[in-house]
Amino acid sequence: MNYDNLMQLALERGFYFPSCEIYSDAQAGFWEYGPAGVSLKNKFLELWRRQLVRRDQMLEIDGSQIMSKSVFEASGHLTSFADPIIKCKNCKSTFRADKLIAETTQDEILESADLADFDKIITEKNVKCPRCKGDFDNCRKFNLMFKVGIGPEGEEAYLRPETCQSIFVDFPRLFKTMRGKLPLGIAQIGKSFRNEIAPRQSLLRLREFYQAEIEVFCNPNKLNDLEKFSEIEDTKITVQVGQEPKLMTCKEAVDSGSIPNKFVAYYLGILIEFYEKTGIDLTKSRFRKLDEKEKAFYAEVAFDFEVETSIGWLELVACNYRSDYDLKSHSKKSKEKFEVMDNDEKILPHVFEISMGIDRSLYSILEHSLREDKKNERIVLSLKPYLAPIHVGVLSLVKKDGLKEKTDEIFNEIKTKYDAFLDHSGAIGRRYRRLDEVGAPLAITVDHQTLEDNTVTMRDRDSMDQERIKLTELDSILLNKTAFP
RNA sequence: GCGGUUGUAGUAUAGCCUGGUAGUACGCUGGCCUUCCAAGCCCGUUACCCGGGUUCAAAUCCCGGCAACCGCACCA
Structure with a gap:
């Protein structure tokens, strides 16, 4: 992808x-x-x-x-983290002064030279804009740090680069x-x-x-x-x-x-x-x-x-x-x-x-991690389970017959321990597809059998395989499958 | 920052040339149905990048700004 x-x-x-x-x-x-x-x-x-x-x-x-400011004086960022640039008065093109001088005059000039030195060489060697032959404004330094003003006097400081x-x-x-x-x-x-x-x-x-x-x-x-x-x-x-x-x-x-x-x-x-x-x-x-x-x-x-x-x-x-x-x-x-x-x-x-x-x-x-599963018409984000934004989807197969209530109950039991996502609405396949796209490695679904024997189906994102698990074992399974290595 | 292309719903797009009710697909909300993989049906929802100009009327034409993409340059 x-x-x-x-x-x-x-x-x-x-x-x-x-x-x-x-x-x-x-x-x-x-x-x-x-x-x-x-x-x-x-x-x-x-x-x-x-x-x-x-x-x-x-x-x-x-x-x-x-x-x-002192931090960046010492670190060298105030002088070295800046490019000397010149701008053409005519066509507004911007160039790096040191590179342009090196190209057009064969003179080596240090990137950290004084601005006046750049201007001097440009005047002496008659360097013109390579695009339009126009004249240049004075050279200036473009520092890649953001300057900020501290307090009412605006004391000089910088956002760290x-x-x-x-x-x-x-x-x-x-x-x-x-x-x-x-x-x-x-x-x-x-x-x-x-x-x-x-x-x-x-x-x-x-x-x-x-x-x-x-x-x-x-x-x-x-x-x-x-x-x-x-x-x-x-x-x-x-x-x-x-x-x-x-x-x-x-x-x-x-x-x-x-x-x-x-x-x-x-x-x-x-x-x-x-x-x-x-x-x-x-x-x-x-x-x-x-x-x-x-x-x-x-x-x-x-x-x-x-x-x-x-x-x-x-x-x-x-x-x-x-x-x-x-x-x-x-x-x-x-x-x-x-x-x-x-x-x-x-x-x-x-x-x-x-x-x-x-x-x-x-x-x-x-x-x-992102892949297209053409056979099953789906987009899957196969993240490592411990990195997945959602660990487990908690779904009710249908809302009626008390399945919704049972699903809510299970969700409430695990929601503070795992990144669980509760979803009752729409076709079950659609809900699985959505979970596939955010990379949820697991989904459990409550069906009618759940009410009889306290088991749910657990679906694996990558294989789409399902197995029936006991709710009493849900926590240990989730713990095991979503654990950091 | 320069040049080219572009900017319409959550996403992808039609409409722009030739000014006059903004359309489609997917998605999403709710409902019906449904016992496990984007089904079907119904209801609903959401958009013309921003500002100015021309005009009776601007998504559409013009100018400016901003952004995205491609190329150049840049990248401690």
Whole structure:
């Protein structure tokens, strides 16, 4: 199934839809999650907590979305997270100043150069608009951060462009008070904000989006000294260095040098074990090593976890070895001490980050789970049961003869424990089809026999098979079938 | 941000060229029927992206805005 099929399902079944859609000044790049989308997202995040945060005994925090100017002076975002742009006075085309200068004059100019330098070169070399030969306005910086004004004086602050800055800033307190020991993972789920020039494709390129980030603080001298590496050494991952993706175990990846050390390999390993449980098709996934040009300004080594969908390869997770870039710069700017003791050694930890795009992950899960069952004329969302927005449909075969009342009774017994959906009306087949489309793995139906022997039929979403179960066993069956792995 | 295409119910669309009662399908609400997979019948429900202009009259023509799609550029 492709992007359009999924978009239609999302709109019809309440997974996601455009923000502020009733108003004509609604801007692109903002989307809402509907009831089904929220339920899926919550369960996805619960799985993330279990498979990464709990597994590795990480600390989870929830930081503020608005952060002070100093944070982004230190992090480099105020200067590096901006593009120098110039606009043609005549045809209004916009270009990146550094790229245009490089193309037309062969002069290399740093992206971070002063604005006056750009203007100077453009005047000296007589650079004109490549479209219409027009003159340019003065160069300006377009920063992708949203600036906000705090309080009546409008003090300068910014919406965070990545959640991890809270983690770096909070590190000294967390390490001390939580009795931290290296390596230490600190995790956070939250929203980040980027003023993208051209947001597009619903959840895939947003101005306001969710990230689930993990920053692992480590001793850079012990990157191959990691006992728990054995847990994942046989886990298979696809690594692409250069052009050819290769399937290998984590151990082979380290031995062959595809992944630089056991430490990085361990986190890529537990990440792939997490994604395996989301239902994403891992045969359509790869860790792609980024070359120098593609890497972020703070990254020393970077792997993108990418998944193939109907619209191409999508970057779901950026895995960056940020070295001591962040702690060093925050330490310098704030005068706070970031060094910690690792046994007898005093060190400034290095950071490896696993920066996950939640919205893109959810999109990929949905696309990989959605299928058309032509034989039975239905659309089925074959989500993992523990991720399904609705765990179980509770249906009455017909409303009369007390079946409705019996159904209500069963529903009331399970509704606080499971995501159950009660439905009495319409043809039974139609109700099953609707549940198939939101991905409900199970449906139980109350019929006349139920009143006699307290059994109901339980239908399986994927096979459409039915079996009769005792109501006394309903809870344990549901518990078992919808449990997280 | 540029260029092209487009914008009609919950979804998908017809109507637009040639201005005059906005139609269809699926869905949805309620009812009849029905003992398990989108059946049938009846009743009902919901829409012309926003603003301005032309006109006796605008979904339709014109201008502006916004959005979506495709391409270019961008993507820490």
